[in-house]
Amino acid sequence: MSLERVDSVDPADVYDYIICGGGTSGCVIAGRLAEDLDAKILLLEAGPDNADLENVHMAGxxxxxxxSETDWNIVTEPMEGVDNRRVNCSRGRFLGGSSGVNxxxxxxxxxxxxxxxELDEWTGDKMFEYMNKSESFHKKDWHKPNDKCHGTSGPLHIEPHDLAPISERVKQSLVDAGLTYSPDMFSTGESPHGCGDxxxxxxxxxxxxxxxxxxxxNRRENITILTxxxxxxxxxxxxxxxxxxxATSVSTISKSGIKFDYMARKEIIITAGAYCSPPLLMRSGIGPKEQLAKHNIPLVVDAPGVGANLQDHVLCFTFYEVNQPNLTNDYLAYHDNAIATTLKQYQEEKSGILSTFPFGIFGYARLDERLADSELWKNAPRQEGRDPMGLTRQQPNIEFWNTELYGGPKQYADFPVDHKHAFAMxxxxxxxxxxxxxxxxxxxxLKNPVVDHAYLKDPLDMLVLSEGVRFGNEIITRGAGTRDVIAGSWPADLSHHKFTTREDWEPHVRQHATTCYHAAGSVRMGKAxxxxxxxxxxxxxxxxxxxxxxxxxxxxxxxxxxxxxxAYGIGxxxxxxxxxxxNKLLKLTEQVESLKI
Structure with a gap:
């Protein structure tokens, strides 16, 4: 592998493959194509290398x-479903992309x-195989994995997460609410209603x-990387x-303003993500003709689907204050000068809370019975064997997890520095x-696109998410593991204990619903x-x-x-x-050459 400056690469060079975007899928594709040592590959990344970015390698x-410059700084348009708020949809802008900030x-x-x-090339069996191929799973003595669901030779190193005390208590409350514990359920994909690691x-x-x-x-000299x-x-x-x-070449501009075109003899692959792949296609003349005409871009293909179908998982945080010390990890991050000690521990030992991401136990839930009293739910159209959200009974409606300290999106800045303790459901x-x-x-x-996620625009979305938040609150306030350690809601003015109906929860959902950074679907594949x-x-x-x-x-x-x-599976x-x-092209070329002889 060579990591080059723009002015040190000859633009007259011709590559077999040019990959536009050094994020998750782009790096996977570059690495796998480079296994053919005869292939010459160029990977183009808008951000810097990640080698010296400590906050990439340190998950905390x-x-x-x-x-900052390592973020695409995407911000949505105001969205009616969330009280006309704009939501920050940050994405990693460096080599490795959002795999370094997720x-x-x-x-x-x-x-x-x-x-x-309903695409033969992307069945559930195939996708799970692709995901397995990417990983090297590392076991821990306390965890019971399903070995059939894990890879052992991929470049991606993964392991189970050791739970903080508050997460053990949330786990007990999830089980108490009927979400049975199944250790590796998020790898097997077999349970729509339960909890696991x-x-x-x-x-x-x-x-x-x-x-x-x-x-x-995995360095290989047949990849040239331009950051x-x-x-x-x-x-x-x-x-x-x-x-x-x-498609024969790509037109680029460097951070210093240098413009170069690079040529590809076989293929060009766009891997810029759900926010940046659509505008790249549109600038290239592929997109809705009205949009292209508006910006005086010559039309190559009228493709109305470019930029449409944008999806995400809408997420809602609900915080609780804890009445016992050291159940959460707040004391290791926010109290006194704890963060300095925590950072030193990470830098010297690669351990402590900064070595992990502060999310604890997870659960899936079906909400059929809880929604049975809703007229909207009962009267909504549905396909045979599916609920109004289009899901079978083997697919979950919602996901739960707890934070292991006070934290989340940056709007939650009221940290418990006064020796208080809090977590979120x-x-x-x-x-x-x-x-x-x-x-x-x-x-x-160099200008960001216009992004509108239309969060909670559909009434069914609000119904199901509000019911999910209501259920999550019941789990925390009534569950055997957590009911006795809850001091109150956080911040206090939310008064969670007084909320009983879905309608009670809707204002909270509108005020706090945010992105889970799972933007997808804006350049969708499909049948002919x-x-x-x-x-x-x-x-x-x-x-x-x-x-x-x-x-x-x-x-x-x-x-x-x-x-x-x-993203790894797609790559x-x-x-x-x-x-x-x-390989097909190579065989065809060989056949043609043999006929000449």
């Missing part, structure tokens, strides 16, 4: 990467989530990121008898009906007759040749889990498809 420092969580969802895409992309105190596919022990380089657009040529233009909505969009603000590649599908199921952009998109923007519907492992699957097509 994740939020320090935000609101919650480290390996929650795959269920196989049915992927079978629901979540493996994390942390090993020996160090976060494992997608950059590990192309750095450390601090933004891809402006893809350039096309019309060649041969084909009526479809072929988090509730996440699955299979939301609301759909958002990504549109161009400008044809300038799907006019809103931008890609075929091999991730090839319809209407052109030599161009694919391969990141979580391609998901027709976001999985009922978290998207980190999905692994894409790499296999690209290699397969490359």
């Amino acid at each position: 420092g994740w939020s320090k990467n935000f609101d 919650g480290t969580l390996c929650i795959r969802g269920t196989k049915q989530d992927y079978d629901d895409w 979540v493996p994390r992309t942390v090993h020996k105190g160090i976060r494992s990121t997608a950059a590990d596919y192309i750095t450390k022990n 601090s380089v933004t891809v402006d657009k893809i350039l096309f040529t019309q060649s041969g008898s084909s009526t479809e233009p072929t 988090c509730t996440l909505l699955f299979n939301q009906h609301s759909r958002g969009s990504v549109t161009l603000a400008s044809s300038d590649p 007759d799907d006019e809103m599908a931008v890609l075929d199921q091999e991730l090839k952009v319809k209407g052109v040749r030599g161009l694919r998109v391969a990141d979580v923007s391609v998901l027709p519907r976001v999985n009922n889990g978290h998207t980190q492992m999905v 692994e699957g894409a790499a296999e498809m690209i290699k397969r097509d490359g």
